[in-house]
Amino acid sequence: MGFVNMIAELLRDPRTAIAGWIAAGPMVAYGLVFLIVFIETGVVFFPFLPGDSLLFASGFFAHNGGFNIFALLGVAWAAAIIGDQCNFMIGHFFGQRIVRSGKVKAMTPERVEKTEAFLDKWGRLAIFLGRFFPFIRTFVPFLAGMGGMAWHHFVVFNILGGVTWSTLFTLLGYFFGGIPAVQEHFELVVVGIILVSVIPAVVGAIKAKLSSKKGAAPKHAA
Numbered sequence: 001m002g003f004v005n006m007i008a009e010l011l012r013d014p015r016t017a018i019a020g021w022i023a024a025g026p027m028v029a030y031g032l033v034f035l036i037v038f039i040e041t042g043v044v045f046f047p048f049l050p051g052d053s054l055l056f057a058s059g060f061f062a063h064n065g066g067f068n069i070f071a072l073l074g075v076a077w078a079a080a081i082i083g084d085q086c087n088f089m090i091g092h093f094f095g096q097r098i099v100r101s102g103k104v105k106a107m108t109p110e111r112v113e114k115t116e117a118f119l120d121k122w123g124r125l126a127i128f129l130g131r132f133f134p135f136i137r138t139f140v141p142f143l144a145g146m147g148g149m150a151w152h153h154f155v156v157f158n159i160l161g162g163v164t165w166s167t168l169f170t171l172l173g174y175f176f177g178g179i180p181a182v183q184e185h186f187e188l189v190v191v192g193i194i195l196v197s198v199i200p201a202v203v204g205a206i207k208a209k210l211s212s213k214k215g216a217a218p219k220h221a222a
Contacts, residue, residue, distance in 0.1 A: 006032075007036075007049065007050070010036075010050060010053075010054065011050055011053075014053060014054070014057040015057065015060070015061075018057055018058060018061055018066070019061070019066070021033075022061065022066045022067070029066070029067065030067070030071065030072070030075045033054065033055075033058055033072070033075055033076065033079070034075050034076075034078065034079040035079075036049055036050075036051065036054055037051050037054065037055070037076060037079035037080055037083060037166070038079040038080075038082060038083040038086075039083070040083070040137070040138060041079070041080055041083030041084050041087060041137060041138060041141070041162075042082065042083030042084065042085075042086040042087045042090075043083075043086075043087070043090075043138075044087060044090060044091070044098065044104055044107065044138055044139065044142045045103075045104055045106075046138070047106050047134065047135045047137070047138035047139065048106065048134070048135075051134075051137070051169075052134070052169050055076060055166055055169035055170045055173065056169050056170070056172055056173035056177070056189075057173060057177075058072055058076075058170060058173060059072070059169070059170040059171060059172060059173025059174035059175075059177060060173040060174070060177025060178070061173075062170070062173070062174050063173070063174045063175070063177055063178050064177075064178065069170075069174055072170060073166070073167060073170055076166035076167075076170055077162060077163050077166055077167075079166075080131075080161075080162030080163070080165060080166045081158055081159055081162040081163070083162075084127075084141040084158045084161075084162060085141075085155070085158060087138065087141040087142050087145070088141040088142070088144060088145035088149075088151070088154055088158070089145060090142060090145065091141065091142035091143060091144065091145025091146040091147075092145035092146065092148075093145075095142060095143070095145060095146025096146065099112070099146070106135065107139065111135055111136075111139060112139070112143070114136070115130075115135075115136050115139040115140055115143055116143060116147075118130065118136060118140065119140065119143060119144060119147070124149070124153050124154070124156075124157050125157065126140055126144075127140060127141065127144060127154060127157035127158055127161055128157045128160050128161035128164070129161070130161070131161040131162065131164070131165035132165060137165075141154070141158070
C-alpha cells in the first residue's frame, strides 16, 4: 500500500509530496521521478499514473533549487524512453496473452479500439503523438509491439516523443511554476493539467460508447 499512498499524496498535494522526496535525499527524489514516469510509460497495468503533473511539479522544484534542471531532464528522458521500450517489448512477446487474460482492467475494448485506430491513422508518428494523451501514451507502445512494428522504426519516434513530452512539461513547471498566481493556486493548476490531459481520453470513450450503441440499435423498416 506504500506506493498507492505515495501516488495518492502526490495527487492530493504534489508540492508537499515532492518536498518530502527531496528532503529524503537526491537519490530518493530523482529515483521516484524516474520510477513513476517509467511505470506509467513502461507497464501497461498502470496507465493512470500522473506523469504530466509530476513533471510539471518537479520542474517547479528545479526552478526553486530542489532539483538540478539538467539532471531532472536527464532522468525524465531516460525514464520515458526506457519505459516505452520496455512496454514495446512486453507487447511484442506477451501482448496477445495479456489481452486474452483480461487482467488489465484499464485496457477496455473501447480504449484498445481507440488506440489501434490512432496507430492506423498516424502510423509510426503515433508513437510520438501518443505521448501527449493519457492511456494512449501507455497503450501505443504495447500495441505497436504486439502488432509487429519494426523495432528500428519504433525506437526513433520513441526517443523523439519521450524527449519532447518530458521536456515540455518539465520546462512548463520550471518557467511558469514560480509565477505568484500559479504558486497561490498550485494544486488547482495541477488538477487542471490532469483534467486537460484526461479530456481527450474521456471524449474518445464517450464517442466509442455512443457509436457502439448506435451500431447495436435495431433498424426499423421504412
